[in-house]
Amino acid sequence: xxxxxxxxxxxxxxxxxxxxxxxxxxxxxxxxxxxxxxxxxxxxxxxxxxxxxxxxxxxxxxxxxxxxxxxxxxxxxxxxxxxxxxxxxxxxxxxxxxxxxxxxxxxxxxxxxx
Amino acid sequence: xxxxxxxxxxxxxxxxxxxxxxxxxxxxxxxxxxxxxxxxxxxxxxxxxxxxxxxxxxxxxxxxxxxxxxxxxxxxxxxxxxxxxxxxxxxxxxxxxxxxxxxxxxxxxxxxxxxxxxxxxxxxxxxxxxxxxxxxxxxxxxxxxxxxxxxxxxxxxxxxxxxxxxxxxxxxxxxxxxxxxxxxxxxxxxxxxxxxxxxxxxxxxxxxxxxxxxxxxxxxxxxxxxxxxxxxxxxxxxxxxxxxxxxxxxxxxxxxxxxxxxxxxxxxxxxxxxxxxxxxxxxxxxxxxxxxxxxxxxxxxxxxxxxxxxxxxxxxxxxxxxxxxxxxxxxxxxxxxxxxxxxxxxxxxxxxxxxxxxxxxxxxxxxxxxxxxxxxxxxxxxxxxxxxxxxxxxxxxxxxxxxxxxxxxxxxxxxxxxxxxxxxxxxxxxxxxxx
Numbered sequence: 282x283x284x285x286x287x288x289x290x291x292x293x294x295x296x297x298x299x300x301x302x303x304x305x306x307x308x309x310x311x312x313x314x315x316x317x318x319x320x321x322x323x324x325x326x327x328x329x330x331x332x333x334x335x336x337x338x339x340x341x342x343x344x345x346x347x348x349x350x351x352x353x354x355x356x357x358x359x360x361x362x363x364x365x366x367x368x369x370x371x372x373x374x375x376x377x378x379x380x381x382x383x384x385x386x387x388x389x390x391x392x393x394x395x
Numbered sequence: 396x397x398x399x400x401x402x403x404x405x406x407x408x409x410x411x412x413x414x415x416x417x418x419x420x421x422x423x424x425x426x427x428x429x430x431x432x433x434x435x436x437x438x439x440x441x442x443x444x445x446x447x448x449x450x451x452x453x454x455x456x457x458x459x460x461x462x463x464x465x466x467x468x469x470x471x472x473x474x475x476x477x478x479x480x481x482x483x484x485x486x487x488x489x490x491x492x493x494x495x496x497x498x499x500x501x502x503x504x505x506x507x508x509x510x511x512x513x514x515x516x517x518x519x520x521x522x523x524x525x526x527x528x529x530x531x532x533x534x535x536x537x538x539x540x541x542x543x544x545x546x547x548x549x550x551x552x553x554x555x556x557x558x559x560x561x562x563x564x565x566x567x568x569x570x571x572x573x574x575x576x577x578x579x580x581x582x583x584x585x586x587x588x589x590x591x592x593x594x595x596x597x598x599x600x601x602x603x604x605x606x607x608x609x610x611x612x613x614x615x616x617x618x619x620x621x622x623x624x625x626x627x628x629x630x631x632x633x634x635x636x637x638x639x640x641x642x643x644x645x646x647x648x649x650x651x652x653x654x655x656x657x658x659x660x661x662x663x664x665x666x667x668x669x670x671x672x673x674x675x676x677x678x679x680x681x682x683x684x685x686x687x688x689x690x691x692x693x694x695x696x697x698x699x700x701x702x703x704x705x706x707x708x709x710x711x712x713x714x715x716x717x718x719x720x721x722x723x724x725x726x727x728x729x730x731x732x733x734x735x736x737x738x739x740x741x742x743x744x745x746x747x748x749x750x751x752x753x754x755x756x757x758x759x760x761x762x763x764x765x766x767x768x769x770x771x772x773x774x775x776x777x778x779x780x781x782x783x784x785x786x787x788x789x790x791x792x793x794x795x796x797x798x799x800x801x802x803x804x805x806x807x808x809x810x811x812x813x814x815x816x817x818x819x820x821x822x823x824x825x826x827x828x829x830x
Contacts, residue, residue: 307431308428308431308432309431309432309435309436326457326458326459327429327432327436327457327458327459328412328458328459328460328461328463328464328467329459329464329467331425331428331429331432331464331468332464332467332468332470332471335425335468335471335472336471339471339821339822354431356431357427357428357431
């Protein structure tokens with residue numbers, strides 16, 4: 282199923298924080314992981330991802346560091362900070378509330394349970 | 396042949412992106428990350444059996460529209476303006492203007508019309524501020540040793556070629572030493588990863604500057620320079636600028652510095668007397684302790700609002716240098732301690748905002764330089780206020796942005812320009828500098 286891009290844009294930051302909450306990753310890995318976890322519904326372009334990563338870093342939500350992985354060139358890894366974890370929890374709570382309300386409006390209580 | 400052509404495609408893509416990003420200092424970091432990503436994508440396509448050329452163009456296609464990507468990056472990398480510091484500074488300058496106007500109207504018989512000078516030096520100060528603010532401060536950090544030697548040279552020229560003596564002291568040292576504080580921060584950073592030897596070298600730089608303050612002589616400059624240097628050095632060691640250094644050696648440096656400075660102070664009997672007066676000014680109310688006792692008398696007899704008299708004398712009659720070193724004391728005597736306290740609160744707000752702007756700096760040279768500029772300004776404020784409340788032995792300080800004086804004003808505007816220049820570039824300088 283193709284999902285309208287505008288539905289995703291609001292939650293991209295949250296999804297990125299979620300990925301980094303699992304483990305430290307580099308940009309390419311994040312895109313692959315997101316595609317895998319969303320069964321290829323979310324295909325994030327690198328051009329969208331990196332500006333978001335850099336702005337999250339400026340806000341102190343994530344940090345970056347260089348590390349050599351499997352005998353290749355050093356990669357720039359991102360790691361979530363304490364502040365980022367808190368922001369993620371907050372966003373997640375808001376998201377749950379929001380989707381619950383949308384579901385209620387769309388189809389009553391049963392709709393959300395499908 | 397093919398690989399140069401394909402890498403040219405990558406180069407073009409990255410170039411397109413960077414064209415949209417205003418601050419060139421972040422180009423290298425962004426290019427590298429994008430190139431790495433393209434390499435990863437290309438690797439995947441190569442594995443799927445595509446030719447080098449096709450793999451490259453497929454990978455680039457995956458990246459998105461370069462100019463759109465560049466625009467998004469550009470939005471992320473914008474300069475930051477610290478409005479609260481700018482506003483408080485403007486407010487303090489205005490307060491200074493009102494005070495100078497007030498003082499001028501009081502003393503036109505003596506012949507110094509400080510307000511007309513104020514009107515002239517403020518625009519010059521603003522130009523200096525703007526110059527420092529818009530200039531990329533990393534240049535200063537990279538050339539800190541050259542700047543250091545130039546400042547020392549100017550100081551020496553002032554000693555030997557011009558008669559810059561006022562009240563028995565070379566006054567230019569006090570102002571130049573203010574600039575030396577952030578320069579020393581740059582020097583400290585220039586000896587990064589050099590271990591103990593790095594600390595030793597930076598200490599030599601400090602030592603020469605301190606020696607010039609000592610022979611000027613300007614005890615206020617010496618105190619401010621020493622305190623600031625030791626704090627910056629401590630911060631630098633804590634941040635691992637010199638590599639792994641055992642921290643317990645730092646107290647050794649503090650003690651050594653105190654001993655070196657204490658010796659010349661203690662051997663001169665006049666200075667020893669001054670030192671004694673620092674703790675018990677009332678021992679000698681008409682001699683060396685006169686000023687501090689006078690200030691204390693003025694403060695204790697001040698009213699919440701309105702002019703107060705000391706005995707039956709006005710503050711101008713008993714307080715020397717009330718136009719410069721004791722402007723705050725004068726103000727408290729003249730219009731009351733509530734307005735005086737208000738100014739002190741504004742000054743404390745400025746200090747708090749400045750330190751908070753320093754703490755936002757993650758990159759080490761930015762942090763050190765901002766910290767130094769902040770210490771230089773905050774140090775003057777703290778010493779000035781303590782002196783003007785009669786809490787410490789009077790040293791000649793300038794109250795940043797408020798008290799009268801063209802040189803003091805211009806130097807502090809330069810320091811403030813530097814501090815805000817660092818803040819402005821919080822997000823837009825590369826993490827580390829090439830050696």
